[in-house]
Amino acid sequence: MAHHKIASMSITKHNWTKEEVIEIYNKPIMDLLYEAASIHREHHDPNVVQVSTLLSIKTGGCPEDCGYCPQAARYHTSVEGNDLMSVSQVKAQALRAKSSGSSRVCMGAAWRNVKDGPEFDQVLEMVRTINKLEMEVCCTLGMITENQAHRLAEAGLYAYNHNLDTSEEYYKEVISTRGFGDRLQTIENVRKTNVTVCSGGIIGMGESIEDRAGMLVALSTLNPQPESVPINALVAVEGTPMEEEKPVEIWEMIRMVATTRIIMPETQVRLSAGRMNMSREGQAMCFFAGANSIFAGDKLLTTPNPDVNEDMKMFETLGLKPQKPFIKVSQPTTVEAENSQFAPLDEKPKWSRPGHVIEKNLEASGKGKQSFNAF
Ligand code: SAM
Ligand code: DTB
Ligand code: SF4
Numbered sequence: 555m556a557h558h559k560i561a562s563m564s565i566t567k568h569n570w571t572k573e574e575v576i577e578i579y580n581k582p583i584m585d586l587l588y589e590a591a592s593i594h595r596e597h598h599d600p601n602v603v604q605v606s607t608l609l610s611i612k613t614g615g616c617p618e619d620c621g622y623c624p625q626a627a628r629y630h631t632s633v634e635g636n637d638l639m640s641v642s643q644v645k646a647q648a649l650r651a652k653s654s655g656s657s658r659v660c661m662g663a664a665w666r667n668v669k670d671g672p673e674f675d676q677v678l679e680m681v682r683t684i685n686k687l688e689m690e691v692c693c694t695l696g697m698i699t700e701n702q703a704h705r706l707a708e709a710g711l712y713a714y715n716h717n718l719d720t721s722e723e724y725y726k727e728v729i730s731t732r733g734f735g736d737r738l739q740t741i742e743n744v745r746k747t748n749v750t751v752c753s754g755g756i757i758g759m760g761e762s763i764e765d766r767a768g769m770l771v772a773l774s775t776l777n778p779q780p781e782s783v784p785i786n787a788l789v790a791v792e793g794t795p796m797e798e799e800k801p802v803e804i805w806e807m808i809r810m811v812a813t814t815r816i817i818m819p820e821t822q823v824r825l826s827a828g829r830m831n832m833s834r835e836g837q838a839m840c841f842f843a844g845a846n847s848i849f850a851g852d853k854l855l856t857t858p859n860p861d862v863n864e865d866m867k868m869f870e871t872l873g874l875k876p877q878k879p880f881i882k883v884s885q886p887t888t889v890e891a892e893n894s895q896f897a898p899l900d901e902k903p904k905w906s907r908p909g910h911v912i913e914k915n916l917e918a919s920g921k922g923k924q925s926f927n928a929f
Contacts, residue, residue, distance in 0.1 A: 568777045570817050575767035575774075579813045583805070587843055590812035594844040597819045603869070604822055604847035604877040606658040606692065607651035610855040611639045611680065612673075616664035618696075619915045621728045622719075622759055624791040624856050625664040628919035631793035633856045638663070638673050644680045648687055651851065654862045657879035658690035660715060660752075662855045666732070667697035667905060670898035674702070675891070678709040682888045685710030690879045692752060697736055699903050700743040704896045707747035710888035712880075713782065714744045715752040721768030724761045726908070730915065733906040741776065750781035750883055754824065757810055758788035758802035766810060774817045781882065782847060783821050785810050787828025789857045795914035802828065804836040808843050815844025822847045822882070829860055834868050841872065 578586070594600055614635030615627045624631040648659045661680060668674055677693065684691040693706060694715035706714065719725065722734045737753075744751050753776075755769045773780060787802045807828070814823050824847035825840050832840075850862045869876065879885070889895070 566779065566819060567817070568775050568779070570771050570774045572764065572767045572771050575770050575813060575817060576763060578816055579763060579767060579809050583808070586809065586812045587839070590815045590844045591842050593819050594815055594846070598846055600841075600846075601874055602846065602877045603841065603874045604658065604824075605656045605850045605865075606660050606824070606847065607647075607654075607656040607851045608849050608854050609639075609644065609647050609651075609659055609661050610636075610664075610853075611644060611661045611677070612636065612663035612665065613856060614664055616666065618666050618731045619729060619912070619919070620719075621795040621912065621915050621918075622756055622788055624794055626794070628915075629793045629795070630918075630920065631791050635664075638676060641676060641679045641683055645683050645687070648684045648689060652687060652689055654850065655866060655876045656689070656850055657877055658692055658712070659684050660692035660694060660713075660849075662715075663693075663695045665696040667903070668695045668699075668702050670702070670900050674705075674898075678705060678891065681706060681709035681711050682890070685712070685886065685888045688879060688885070697732070697740045697903070697905050698743055699899070699901055700746050701896055701899045701901065703743045703747045703749060705894065705898070707749045707886065708889040708894055708896060710886045711749045712883070712886060713750045713752045715784070716740045716744070717753055717755050717784065717786075718769055718772055719755045720759060720761050721765035722772065723768060724759075724765040726910065727912060728759060730908055730910050730912050733908050736905050738772075741780075748886065751776075752782040752784065752824075753780045754782075754784035754786070754814075754826070756786040756788050756827070757806060758790075758799055758828075759796055760799060767813075770814060770817060779818045779821055781821060782824055783814055783818060784824040784826040785814060785845070786826040787831070789827050789830075789854070791857065793918065795912075795918040797918075801831050804832060804839070807832070807836070808839050811840045811845045812843035824848065827854055827857070830858055834871070837868065838872055841874065846877075
Protein backbone atom coordinates (compact mmCIF):
# COMPACT_ATOMS: atom_id res chain seq x y z
CA MET A 555 0.00 0.00 0.00
CA ALA A 556 2.69 2.45 1.06
CA HIS A 557 4.61 1.62 -2.10
CA HIS A 558 1.52 2.22 -4.22
CA LYS A 559 0.98 5.56 -2.52
CA ILE A 560 4.47 6.78 -3.36
CA ALA A 561 4.29 5.49 -6.94
CA SER A 562 1.06 7.42 -7.54
CA MET A 563 2.28 10.69 -6.02
CA SER A 564 1.39 13.46 -8.43
CA ILE A 565 4.33 15.59 -9.46
CA THR A 566 3.90 19.33 -9.06
CA LYS A 567 3.34 20.90 -12.45
CA HIS A 568 4.36 24.51 -12.99
CA ASN A 569 3.06 25.13 -16.49
CA TRP A 570 -0.69 25.06 -16.05
CA THR A 571 -2.57 26.97 -18.73
CA LYS A 572 -5.72 29.00 -18.19
CA GLU A 573 -7.67 26.62 -20.44
CA GLU A 574 -6.61 23.59 -18.39
CA VAL A 575 -7.52 25.32 -15.15
CA ILE A 576 -10.94 26.40 -16.45
CA GLU A 577 -11.59 22.83 -17.55
CA ILE A 578 -10.84 21.57 -14.03
CA TYR A 579 -12.95 24.31 -12.42
CA ASN A 580 -15.97 23.40 -14.57
CA LYS A 581 -15.87 19.63 -14.07
CA PRO A 582 -18.99 17.94 -12.70
CA ILE A 583 -18.85 18.46 -8.92
CA MET A 584 -18.60 14.72 -8.17
CA ASP A 585 -15.58 14.29 -10.45
CA LEU A 586 -13.99 17.50 -9.20
CA LEU A 587 -14.40 16.56 -5.54
CA TYR A 588 -13.14 13.03 -6.07
CA GLU A 589 -10.04 14.19 -7.91
CA ALA A 590 -9.27 16.97 -5.44
CA ALA A 591 -9.83 14.75 -2.40
CA SER A 592 -7.60 12.03 -3.87
CA ILE A 593 -4.74 14.45 -4.50
CA HIS A 594 -5.31 15.97 -1.08
CA ARG A 595 -4.78 12.69 0.76
CA GLU A 596 -1.68 11.85 -1.29
CA HIS A 597 0.02 14.94 0.08
CA HIS A 598 -1.63 15.75 3.42
CA ASP A 599 -3.37 14.15 6.36
CA PRO A 600 -7.03 14.83 5.45
CA ASN A 601 -8.05 14.99 9.11
CA VAL A 602 -5.65 17.77 10.04
CA VAL A 603 -6.45 21.46 9.53
CA GLN A 604 -4.04 24.28 10.30
CA VAL A 605 -5.49 27.11 12.39
CA SER A 606 -4.25 30.71 12.12
CA THR A 607 -5.31 33.74 14.13
CA LEU A 608 -5.38 37.16 12.51
CA LEU A 609 -4.28 40.22 14.40
CA SER A 610 -4.73 43.68 12.94
CA ILE A 611 -1.67 45.41 14.40
CA LYS A 612 -2.29 48.63 12.47
CA THR A 613 -5.86 49.23 11.37
CA GLY A 614 -7.34 51.60 8.78
CA GLY A 615 -6.14 54.82 7.19
CA CYS A 616 -4.51 53.03 4.25
CA PRO A 617 -3.55 55.22 1.27
CA GLU A 618 -4.34 52.51 -1.33
CA ASP A 619 -7.61 52.25 -3.27
CA CYS A 620 -8.22 48.48 -3.20
CA GLY A 621 -11.91 48.26 -4.13
CA TYR A 622 -12.66 45.45 -1.68
CA CYS A 623 -10.99 46.88 1.38
CA PRO A 624 -12.72 48.51 4.36
CA GLN A 625 -9.35 49.86 5.55
CA ALA A 626 -8.71 52.20 2.61
CA ALA A 627 -8.83 55.74 4.02
CA ARG A 628 -10.72 57.08 1.00
CA TYR A 629 -13.84 54.96 1.57
CA HIS A 630 -16.41 55.79 4.22
CA THR A 631 -16.62 52.57 6.20
CA SER A 632 -17.19 52.12 9.91
CA VAL A 633 -13.59 50.98 10.46
CA GLU A 634 -11.87 53.01 13.16
CA GLY A 635 -8.19 53.52 12.53
CA ASN A 636 -5.61 52.61 15.18
CA ASP A 637 -1.92 53.26 15.66
CA LEU A 638 0.52 50.36 15.69
CA MET A 639 -0.14 48.00 18.60
CA SER A 640 2.47 47.57 21.32
CA VAL A 641 4.64 44.45 21.55
CA SER A 642 3.09 43.53 24.91
CA GLN A 643 -0.46 43.77 23.52
CA VAL A 644 0.55 41.54 20.63
CA LYS A 645 2.16 39.04 23.01
CA ALA A 646 -1.01 38.83 25.09
CA GLN A 647 -3.15 38.23 21.99
CA ALA A 648 -0.73 35.59 20.69
CA LEU A 649 -0.91 33.71 23.99
CA ARG A 650 -4.71 33.78 23.81
CA ALA A 651 -4.59 32.46 20.26
CA LYS A 652 -2.20 29.70 21.29
CA SER A 653 -4.41 28.56 24.14
CA SER A 654 -7.40 28.38 21.80
CA GLY A 655 -5.59 25.98 19.46
CA SER A 656 -3.94 28.28 16.91
CA SER A 657 -0.51 27.37 15.57
CA ARG A 658 0.03 30.62 13.70
CA VAL A 659 -0.43 34.33 14.28
CA CYS A 660 -0.84 36.47 11.18
CA MET A 661 -0.23 40.17 11.79
CA GLY A 662 -1.80 42.56 9.30
CA ALA A 663 -0.99 46.23 8.81
CA ALA A 664 -2.95 48.64 6.62
CA TRP A 665 0.18 49.85 4.88
CA ARG A 666 0.95 50.29 1.18
CA ASN A 667 4.54 49.24 1.83
CA VAL A 668 6.96 48.92 4.72
CA LYS A 669 9.12 51.91 5.65
CA ASP A 670 12.34 51.43 7.61
CA GLY A 671 12.20 53.10 11.02
CA PRO A 672 10.84 52.66 14.54
CA GLU A 673 7.49 51.17 13.46
CA PHE A 674 9.13 48.43 11.38
CA ASP A 675 11.59 47.82 14.26
CA GLN A 676 8.57 47.34 16.52
CA VAL A 677 7.06 44.82 14.09
CA LEU A 678 10.39 42.94 14.05
CA GLU A 679 10.23 42.77 17.84
CA MET A 680 6.67 41.37 17.61
CA VAL A 681 7.98 38.68 15.25
CA ARG A 682 10.79 37.75 17.70
CA THR A 683 8.34 37.65 20.59
CA ILE A 684 5.81 35.36 18.89
CA ASN A 685 8.46 33.03 17.45
CA LYS A 686 9.76 32.58 21.01
CA LEU A 687 6.24 31.46 22.03
CA GLU A 688 6.76 28.50 19.64
CA MET A 689 4.10 29.71 17.23
CA GLU A 690 4.45 30.27 13.49
CA VAL A 691 4.56 33.99 12.74
CA CYS A 692 3.13 35.48 9.56
CA CYS A 693 3.05 39.14 8.54
CA THR A 694 1.12 40.98 5.87
CA LEU A 695 2.46 44.52 5.69
CA GLY A 696 2.15 45.45 2.01
CA MET A 697 5.10 45.68 -0.36
CA ILE A 698 8.58 44.95 1.02
CA THR A 699 12.12 45.15 -0.32
CA GLU A 700 14.62 42.30 -0.29
CA ASN A 701 16.45 43.91 2.65
CA GLN A 702 13.21 44.15 4.64
CA ALA A 703 12.44 40.51 3.83
CA HIS A 704 15.87 39.52 5.19
CA ARG A 705 15.27 41.51 8.37
CA LEU A 706 11.91 39.78 8.89
CA ALA A 707 13.54 36.40 8.24
CA GLU A 708 16.24 37.10 10.82
CA ALA A 709 13.61 38.02 13.40
CA GLY A 710 12.09 34.56 12.92
CA LEU A 711 9.24 35.14 10.46
CA TYR A 712 7.71 31.89 9.21
CA ALA A 713 5.48 33.23 6.41
CA TYR A 714 4.80 36.44 4.53
CA ASN A 715 1.30 36.99 3.15
CA HIS A 716 0.95 38.99 -0.03
CA ASN A 717 -2.09 38.15 -2.14
CA LEU A 718 -2.29 38.41 -5.92
CA ASP A 719 -6.01 38.84 -5.20
CA THR A 720 -7.22 38.29 -8.80
CA SER A 721 -5.99 37.91 -12.38
CA GLU A 722 -3.54 40.43 -13.83
CA GLU A 723 -6.32 41.67 -16.19
CA TYR A 724 -8.98 42.15 -13.50
CA TYR A 725 -6.47 43.69 -11.07
CA LYS A 726 -6.71 46.89 -13.13
CA GLU A 727 -10.44 47.07 -12.34
CA VAL A 728 -9.89 46.74 -8.61
CA ILE A 729 -6.81 48.80 -7.72
CA SER A 730 -5.26 51.83 -9.39
CA THR A 731 -2.60 52.78 -6.85
CA ARG A 732 -0.23 49.87 -7.54
CA GLY A 733 0.31 47.25 -10.21
CA PHE A 734 0.17 43.45 -10.32
CA GLY A 735 3.92 43.44 -11.03
CA ASP A 736 4.58 45.03 -7.61
CA ARG A 737 2.88 42.05 -5.96
CA LEU A 738 5.06 39.60 -7.89
CA GLN A 739 8.17 41.61 -7.01
CA THR A 740 7.42 41.45 -3.28
CA ILE A 741 6.85 37.69 -3.50
CA GLU A 742 10.21 37.42 -5.30
CA ASN A 743 11.84 39.44 -2.51
CA VAL A 744 10.41 37.08 0.11
CA ARG A 745 11.69 34.11 -1.93
CA LYS A 746 15.27 35.37 -1.50
CA THR A 747 14.93 34.34 2.17
CA ASN A 748 13.77 31.21 3.99
CA VAL A 749 10.42 32.81 4.82
CA THR A 750 7.56 30.82 3.26
CA VAL A 751 5.17 32.50 0.84
CA CYS A 752 1.45 32.84 1.52
CA SER A 753 -0.40 34.22 -1.50
CA GLY A 754 -3.94 33.80 -2.73
CA GLY A 755 -6.91 35.91 -3.56
CA ILE A 756 -10.55 36.86 -3.36
CA ILE A 757 -13.56 35.59 -5.28
CA GLY A 758 -16.87 37.42 -5.54
CA MET A 759 -15.53 40.79 -6.71
CA GLY A 760 -17.38 40.62 -10.03
CA GLU A 761 -14.56 38.72 -11.75
CA SER A 762 -15.12 35.98 -14.34
CA ILE A 763 -14.17 32.31 -14.06
CA GLU A 764 -11.37 33.16 -16.50
CA ASP A 765 -10.04 35.67 -13.97
CA ARG A 766 -10.18 33.09 -11.19
CA ALA A 767 -8.26 30.69 -13.42
CA GLY A 768 -5.82 33.46 -14.38
CA MET A 769 -5.03 34.09 -10.74
CA LEU A 770 -4.52 30.39 -10.06
CA VAL A 771 -2.22 30.12 -13.10
CA ALA A 772 -0.16 33.06 -11.82
CA LEU A 773 0.18 31.37 -8.42
CA SER A 774 0.82 27.85 -9.67
CA THR A 775 3.48 28.87 -12.18
CA LEU A 776 5.56 30.39 -9.40
CA ASN A 777 8.41 28.01 -8.71
CA PRO A 778 8.29 26.99 -5.93
CA GLN A 779 4.54 27.38 -5.56
CA PRO A 780 3.38 29.32 -2.47
CA GLU A 781 3.46 27.22 0.70
CA SER A 782 0.00 28.53 1.50
CA VAL A 783 -2.83 29.89 -0.62
CA PRO A 784 -5.70 31.72 1.10
CA ILE A 785 -9.00 31.68 -0.78
CA ASN A 786 -11.19 34.53 0.45
CA ALA A 787 -14.84 35.12 -0.39
CA LEU A 788 -15.39 38.86 -0.59
CA VAL A 789 -16.81 40.37 2.60
CA ALA A 790 -18.82 43.16 0.99
CA VAL A 791 -18.40 46.09 3.37
CA GLU A 792 -20.66 49.15 3.29
CA GLY A 793 -18.85 52.19 1.98
CA THR A 794 -16.45 50.25 -0.27
CA PRO A 795 -16.90 50.23 -4.05
CA MET A 796 -17.88 46.56 -3.76
CA GLU A 797 -20.57 47.00 -1.12
CA GLU A 798 -23.26 45.71 -3.47
CA GLU A 799 -21.52 42.58 -4.71
CA LYS A 800 -23.65 39.45 -4.23
CA PRO A 801 -22.27 36.85 -1.79
CA VAL A 802 -20.50 33.98 -3.57
CA GLU A 803 -22.33 30.68 -3.73
CA ILE A 804 -20.85 27.86 -1.70
CA TRP A 805 -20.38 25.88 -4.94
CA GLU A 806 -18.06 28.57 -6.26
CA MET A 807 -15.98 28.34 -3.10
CA ILE A 808 -15.91 24.54 -3.34
CA ARG A 809 -14.86 24.70 -7.01
CA MET A 810 -12.17 27.29 -6.27
CA VAL A 811 -10.74 25.29 -3.35
CA ALA A 812 -10.80 22.01 -5.29
CA THR A 813 -9.11 23.58 -8.33
CA THR A 814 -6.45 25.16 -6.12
CA ARG A 815 -5.80 21.80 -4.47
CA ILE A 816 -5.48 19.99 -7.80
CA ILE A 817 -3.02 22.40 -9.35
CA MET A 818 -1.06 23.11 -6.14
CA PRO A 819 -0.97 19.70 -4.42
CA GLU A 820 1.59 20.54 -1.71
CA THR A 821 0.24 23.90 -0.63
CA GLN A 822 -1.91 24.56 2.42
CA VAL A 823 -5.18 25.87 1.03
CA ARG A 824 -6.78 28.26 3.48
CA LEU A 825 -10.54 28.71 3.70
CA SER A 826 -10.21 32.39 4.57
CA ALA A 827 -12.65 35.32 4.65
CA GLY A 828 -16.34 34.58 4.13
CA ARG A 829 -16.95 31.69 6.54
CA MET A 830 -19.70 33.70 8.31
CA ASN A 831 -21.91 32.95 5.30
CA MET A 832 -21.04 29.27 5.09
CA SER A 833 -22.86 26.38 6.75
CA ARG A 834 -20.88 23.64 8.49
CA GLU A 835 -21.84 21.31 5.67
CA GLY A 836 -20.50 23.79 3.16
CA GLN A 837 -17.25 24.12 5.06
CA ALA A 838 -16.98 20.33 5.37
CA MET A 839 -17.26 20.11 1.57
CA CYS A 840 -14.44 22.65 1.31
CA PHE A 841 -12.26 20.55 3.65
CA PHE A 842 -13.11 17.49 1.56
CA ALA A 843 -12.16 19.45 -1.56
CA GLY A 844 -8.72 20.08 -0.09
CA ALA A 845 -8.90 23.10 2.18
CA ASN A 846 -6.65 22.39 5.15
CA SER A 847 -6.36 25.70 6.96
CA ILE A 848 -8.69 28.32 8.41
CA PHE A 849 -8.58 31.66 10.18
CA ALA A 850 -10.02 31.29 13.67
CA GLY A 851 -11.12 33.96 16.12
CA ASP A 852 -14.23 36.10 16.15
CA LYS A 853 -12.63 38.76 13.96
CA LEU A 854 -10.66 38.64 10.73
CA LEU A 855 -8.90 41.99 10.42
CA THR A 856 -11.93 44.26 10.75
CA THR A 857 -14.92 42.03 9.93
CA PRO A 858 -16.59 39.21 11.89
CA ASN A 859 -15.53 35.56 11.74
CA PRO A 860 -17.14 32.51 13.43
CA ASP A 861 -16.60 32.08 17.16
CA VAL A 862 -13.56 29.91 17.92
CA ASN A 863 -15.55 27.62 20.24
CA GLU A 864 -18.04 26.97 17.45
CA ASP A 865 -15.15 26.18 15.11
CA MET A 866 -13.69 23.74 17.63
CA LYS A 867 -17.13 22.07 17.92
CA MET A 868 -17.18 21.77 14.14
CA PHE A 869 -13.70 20.19 14.26
CA GLU A 870 -14.98 17.69 16.81
CA THR A 871 -18.05 16.86 14.73
CA LEU A 872 -15.91 16.32 11.65
CA GLY A 873 -13.10 14.53 13.50
CA LEU A 874 -10.59 17.20 12.46
CA LYS A 875 -7.46 17.95 14.47
CA PRO A 876 -5.66 21.31 14.55
CA GLN A 877 -2.17 21.10 13.01
CA LYS A 878 0.80 21.53 15.36
CA PRO A 879 3.23 24.35 14.54
CA PHE A 880 6.36 23.79 12.39
CA ILE A 881 5.12 20.53 10.83
CA LYS A 882 5.70 21.57 7.23
CA VAL A 883 8.81 23.74 7.68
CA SER A 884 11.05 23.81 10.76
CA GLN A 885 11.05 26.71 13.21
CA PRO A 886 13.23 29.65 12.15
CA THR A 887 15.91 30.88 14.57
CA THR A 888 15.43 34.34 15.98
CA VAL A 889 18.42 36.69 15.73
CA GLU A 890 18.26 39.53 18.26
CA ALA A 891 18.25 43.11 16.94
CA GLU A 892 21.78 43.82 18.18
CA ASN A 893 23.19 40.82 16.27
CA SER A 894 21.49 41.61 12.98
CA GLN A 895 23.47 41.17 9.75
CA PHE A 896 21.12 43.44 7.84
CA ALA A 897 21.16 47.15 8.57
CA PRO A 898 18.19 49.14 7.24
CA LEU A 899 19.05 50.54 3.81
CA ASP A 900 16.49 53.36 3.81
CA GLU A 901 15.87 52.63 0.14
CA LYS A 902 13.26 54.46 -1.89
CA PRO A 903 11.97 51.59 -3.99
CA LYS A 904 10.15 52.48 -7.20
CA TRP A 905 6.79 50.77 -6.66
CA SER A 906 4.43 51.57 -9.50
CA ARG A 907 1.50 54.00 -9.42
CA PRO A 908 -0.61 53.27 -12.49
CA GLY A 909 -3.22 55.87 -11.48
CA HIS A 910 -5.81 54.85 -14.09
CA VAL A 911 -9.45 55.70 -13.40
CA ILE A 912 -11.68 53.10 -11.78
CA GLU A 913 -15.14 54.69 -11.76
CA LYS A 914 -16.50 52.58 -8.90
CA ASN A 915 -13.53 53.46 -6.70
CA LEU A 916 -13.81 57.15 -7.51
CA GLU A 917 -17.51 57.20 -6.73
CA ALA A 918 -17.01 55.50 -3.40
CA SER A 919 -14.22 57.77 -2.29
CA GLY A 920 -15.01 61.14 -0.69
CA LYS A 921 -13.07 62.94 -3.35
CA GLY A 922 -14.95 61.09 -6.02
CA LYS A 923 -18.28 62.13 -4.53
CA GLN A 924 -17.25 65.78 -4.52
CA SER A 925 -15.99 65.82 -8.09
CA PHE A 926 -19.04 63.78 -9.07
CA ASN A 927 -21.32 66.46 -7.56
CA ALA A 928 -19.36 69.19 -9.22
CA PHE A 929 -20.39 67.95 -12.66
N1 SAM B 1 -2.06 46.08 3.30
C1 SAM B 1 -1.53 44.80 3.04
C2 SAM B 1 -1.83 44.31 1.64
O1 SAM B 1 -2.78 44.77 1.03
O2 SAM B 1 -1.10 43.43 1.18
C3 SAM B 1 -1.94 43.76 4.04
C4 SAM B 1 -3.35 43.73 4.58
S1 SAM B 1 -4.64 43.39 3.40
C5 SAM B 1 -6.08 43.74 4.33
C6 SAM B 1 -4.55 41.64 3.21
C7 SAM B 1 -5.54 40.96 2.31
O3 SAM B 1 -6.84 40.95 2.91
C8 SAM B 1 -5.81 41.53 0.94
O4 SAM B 1 -4.82 41.21 0.01
C9 SAM B 1 -7.12 40.86 0.58
O5 SAM B 1 -6.88 39.64 -0.08
C10 SAM B 1 -7.78 40.59 1.93
N2 SAM B 1 -9.00 41.37 2.09
C11 SAM B 1 -9.11 42.68 2.38
N3 SAM B 1 -10.39 43.08 2.43
C12 SAM B 1 -11.14 42.00 2.15
C13 SAM B 1 -12.54 41.78 2.03
N4 SAM B 1 -13.41 42.75 2.21
N5 SAM B 1 -12.96 40.53 1.75
C14 SAM B 1 -12.08 39.52 1.56
N6 SAM B 1 -10.74 39.68 1.66
C15 SAM B 1 -10.28 40.89 1.93
C1 DTB C 1 -6.02 36.76 3.63
O1 DTB C 1 -5.93 36.23 2.53
N1 DTB C 1 -7.17 37.04 4.22
C2 DTB C 1 -6.95 37.70 5.50
C3 DTB C 1 -5.40 37.68 5.61
N2 DTB C 1 -4.99 37.11 4.37
C4 DTB C 1 -4.67 38.90 5.91
C5 DTB C 1 -7.62 39.00 5.60
C6 DTB C 1 -9.11 38.96 5.34
C7 DTB C 1 -9.66 40.30 5.60
C8 DTB C 1 -11.16 40.36 5.46
C9 DTB C 1 -11.69 41.74 5.67
C10 DTB C 1 -11.44 42.32 7.01
O2 DTB C 1 -11.69 41.66 8.05
O3 DTB C 1 -11.00 43.48 7.07
FE1 SF4 D 1 -4.49 48.96 2.18
FE2 SF4 D 1 -4.05 46.34 2.10
FE3 SF4 D 1 -6.56 47.33 2.35
FE4 SF4 D 1 -5.30 47.61 0.04
S1 SF4 D 1 -5.89 45.68 1.01
S2 SF4 D 1 -6.44 49.22 1.13
S3 SF4 D 1 -3.19 47.90 0.74
S4 SF4 D 1 -4.91 47.50 3.83
